[in-house]
Amino acid sequence: MDALILARRTVTKMVRNPEQFIDVTLQPVLMTVIFVFIFGGAVSGGTEQYLLLTLPAIVVQTIMFTSMTIGVNLNTDLKNGVFDRFRSLPIGRSAPLVGAVLGDIVRHTIAVGVSLAFGALIGFRFHTSPLEVLSAIVLMIVFAVSLCWISVFVGMIVRSSGAVQGISFLVVFPLTFGSSAFVPADTLPDWLQAWVSINPVNHVIEAMRGLLVGADHMAGDITLGGQILWVLASCVVLVGVFFPLATWAYRRKI
Template structure:
């Protein structure tokens, strides 16, 4: 009796020699995926949008009808002056939420899970900043909606108005890195909110948001002239109302660049140390 033996090479599993191709731009891809996570989280908790929906409406109503006559001699004239300032202030305070949310996620251990994933270390922070774009778009829509119901009108053209809105969003994204850095450094979300309000409130009131900058005390003028919100508001009034804005757009963009260059590396460094 004879038996046939199958060659060992015939039953050995075949291994593919084709190398696995890595997809390019991992930071961008993973950041966008985590930005989608932030958007889903926001949509499932709509009460988190109160600060970017009700707050600008309340501020517009209060300041227009209480201070409009005293500041500008009439509510309609003051509304035209006030709305770009309220939009800038609200979009700046809206950046506080990202630091609070990131600090809360750190406390819950969510970033420990991110650390175990094969993603760039900075992707969770970059993704959170990208995800905040929706909050800023909501600020713009809600502010203009309430303003138009009250009588505000854009006096330029849609393209100029869009440029003003985009400039505000770019500034908010840049300012977000300050909030991210604070969120990585302090121990509680309440402390993040308190520190950021201490930063945003002086910027809001020592500026041209509510009154013309020239009407402020002389000892405050130097701070007002260097205040980034002053330049942002002046640029937005130029884009929306057609008033002269000088070099405000360039100064605003320089402030945006400076905020990103300084606080983005600091935030990423604090994040790496914390996780």
């Protein structure tokens, strides 16, 4: 209950500071325009075919970036003494962290919605059922919540919000661009294909392609069901590892 109340605080803070929604509304639009209209013709011979390849990946990339923002915000709150006030309240020790992660679900939902809506506006067509599309949205939000705990942990252990952002970029870029997100994996050098085959984010991208476009557009030998199970297992591991670490780091700070 404490976490839900603090989640409401997080959402209220977002509404009163609408600039916090800039990255989840403008970033997916800009990324889609840049990749589809600049690289679409060269990679796939046209924007329509390239949209089928890259829009699911742009959704995943957007979620990767938006999930890292929470660490910056929590680090700033920590420096401003907000958590000192929480410490004086009769609430669970981890409630402020859980509340912040739950409140961020609003931003993740907007990010996924804007990405898919803009993609549909410029020509993307879903080749799967409404239930599969809904499953893709839910899977992305679950993945985003799991990723948030990495950012929360980083936000608790580094000294400045700028450092959180810098570390986040160092993590996100190799994972998103070192994949089949924007080009077919078989066009990459052998050593890079080896990295793509073990890159966890690549499994997320292929699962999204299967749910949004169809299993016939997936690369690799793993079935759609296998990819989804892989993503869910990854979420369990992320939460199992980084939630205790983030809580431990938070308790040391306060």
